[in-house]
Structure formats: C-alpha cells, structure tokens
Amino acid sequence: MKTARLATAFLLTLALALPAAAQLPDLQQPPADEPIIELPGEAPDPADPAVGEQPDDPGALQEIAPDVEAIEEPVGPVSPRVDDPEPQIWGNLPELPFIGVPTQGGVNYMTAVGPVAYDTIWVSNFVHVIMALIVIFVTGLLLYCIIFFNKKANPTPARFTHNTRLEVAWTLGPVLILIVIGSFSLPVLFKQLEVPEEELTIKATGYQWFWGYEYVDYDFGFEQFMLQRDELEPAGYLPEHYLMATDSAMVVPVNTNVRMQVTAADVIHSWKVMSFGTMMDGIPGRLNETWFRAEQEGIYFGFCSELCGLDHSFMPITVKVVSREVYDEWLDWAIDQFGGTRPEETVAAAN
Numbered sequence: 001m002k003t004a005r006l007a008t009a010f011l012l013t014l015a016l017a018l019p020a021a022a023q024l025p026d027l028q029q030p031p032a033d034e035p036i037i038e039l040p041g042e043a044p045d046p047a048d049p050a051v052g053e054q055p056d057d058p059g060a061l062q063e064i065a066p067d068v069e070a071i072e073e074p075v076g077p078v079s080p081r082v083d084d085p086e087p088q089i090w091g092n093l094p095e096l097p098f099i100g101v102p103t104q105g106g107v108n109y110m111t112a113v114g115p116v117a118y119d120t121i122w123v124s125n126f127v128h129v130i131m132a133l134i135v136i137f138v139t140g141l142l143l144y145c146i147i148f149f150n151k152k153a154n155p156t157p158a159r160f161t162h163n164t165r166l167e168v169a170w171t172l173g174p175v176l177i178l179i180v181i182g183s184f185s186l187p188v189l190f191k192q193l194e195v196p197e198e199e200l201t202i203k204a205t206g207y208q209w210f211w212g213y214e215y216v217d218y219d220f221g222f223e224q225f226m227l228q229r230d231e232l233e234p235a236g237y238l239p240e241h242y243l244m245a246t247d248s249a250m251v252v253p254v255n256t257n258v259r260m261q262v263t264a265a266d267v268i269h270s271w272k273v274m275s276f277g278t279m280m281d282g283i284p285g286r287l288n289e290t291w292f293r294a295e296q297e298g299i300y301f302g303f304c305s306e307l308c309g310l311d312h313s314f315m316p317i318t319v320k321v322v323s324r325e326v327y328d329e330w331l332d333w334a335i336d337q338f339g340g341t342r343p344e345e346t347v348a349a350a351n
C-alpha cells in the first residue's frame, strides 16, 4: 500500500517536472536582438556634455570609463570589431595550432602545457585513485551488510550500540586520508602563488563583461571582447570557437615565466586558463598574483570563472603563445598600436 502511494507520488512529480524542464530556454543561444534587461534609473541628462555626444576617437570614451559601453547596451556581448569593415588578424601573428581548446564530449582535462598544470592534474588523478578506493571499500561494506545481515541470514540481530575501537577507526581513517591528500595538494597550491623569477608581467582586469590587459613593463594595454559568429573566420578562428575566441589576444612568449596580476573594476571575476593550470580571482581593490609558464606554442582559451553578472559567459579569454622572435615583432606592433614605451627608452629619457 505504502509502496503504491510512493510510486504514484513519484510518477506525479515526474509528470509535473518533465514539461517544465522541456520548456527551459536554450541557454546556448541567447536572443541577440532583443534587450534582456531594462536599466533602472533616470534617463541621461541631455545637458551633460558627456551624454549623447559621439567622440571622434572611440578609444577616448573607452579610456574614461571602460565599462560605460557595456552598461549602455546590455543586450549581449559587445565587440569593438562589429563596425570594422576589415577586421584583421590580431597583430599579424602567424597561424598557430589550437591547443587549449575543449573538445566536444571530452571528459578529461585540456592539454596541460605548464609546470603548475602538470602538478594540478597529477594531484587530481591522485585524489581520483583515493576516491575510487573509498567507493570500492564502501560498496563492499554495503554488499557485506546486505548479504550477511538481512532478516533471513541474521534473524536475531546483536543489541550493542557502541564499539569504541570501530568509532576511533572511522574517525582516524578519514583524518589520515585528508592529511595524505593535503600533503600533496597544498604544495601545489603554494606553488601557484610563489612567482618564480619572472620575465614578463601582465595585469588582467575583469570588467562587466570583458577583460583588459596591461603589459606593465611597456606601458600599454588593450581590451578583449568576444567575437560574434560572423567575426570568427576573418579573425582566423573556426565556427566551433564561438563563445571562446576573442578579438584581441594576450600574447606571451613560449617557455617564459609570466607573472599574472589579476584584479577587477566592478565585481569579482576570475581569470582562468585551464591549460596553464591558472585560475585567479580578480577582486576590485586588490591585486592578486599568480604565474604560469607555457611550454608549447599555440592558442589557448579560458573563461571568466566567477559568476559576475548577465554576460558572465560572454567574456572568454584567448592567449596566444608564440616564439620569442614572433613575440618581439608583436611587441613592436603593440607598442606602436597602443602607445607603449620600451623600458630602455624610459631609462634613456631619465638620463
């Protein structure tokens, strides 16, 4: 009787939940044309010279308030390339293999290309082995109880309620397991934070909803916006790189220790590139530091990994790892493009 009632309740719940689940919107495809939210507050004051005026240099507005554009048009990812009639491949970099890319249906980690990534994947595999052993042990215990202590096999159960030895064992056992895991995982955690002798410092700033990069040694920076579907091919990406490829890319030389400084301008973001084993929260008012060393030339994608608002999923990260020579050429291009300086120029000017 009770079973029948339970089964009916279960079937009813299913019948109610299934149509609701079927009506869930397709999250992969946000409607691009219609505004998703209406901004509260007053309409902009036309007397304010900053309102309604189109500056000759669109970069100027970006400089004053980098996140203004994103707030004014909260209709989806913003890309500065939309009006660009001839989008060009960023910095004239040569073709690079796609390495840090998720694969359809893949279950394992993305290709690891740096010391921190190797270590984190090792720790993960190690913990998986421990977990598998625990699962086997607990399943064995369950089967043992089911077979030897059911009503038929054991009609008169024992009446004791305490067993000191057993209780000590099931307390100490897990504690020991945690100590073993911690002794392997904590050194890796500290390794991510101890920046070895760095050769390049890059500061990433999270905005709602894009990333900004500053090459602090060279006094220049740029922003990084997600590419729309029709912008992928001209920029050298494939259709499946939608939601990952960006207009600009952070460019770093191969086999170089990069000190990564991460912060945010509005809310908490997180700069994460799986292939480097790097994930660092960007917190407004704080400068967090981590590092990576990419040991293979190629293109790597990453994502903002701290829920940061409406377009959290539309602020991906693209990093291009290139040879030293290509990097030097790109650096020349970028210093020209963004008005940076070379450290030797600064020294010469000081003298």
Ligand SMILES: [Cu+2]
Binding pocket: 206, 207, 209, 268, 269, 270, 304, 305, 306, 307, 308, 312, 315
């Ligand atoms: Cu974010």
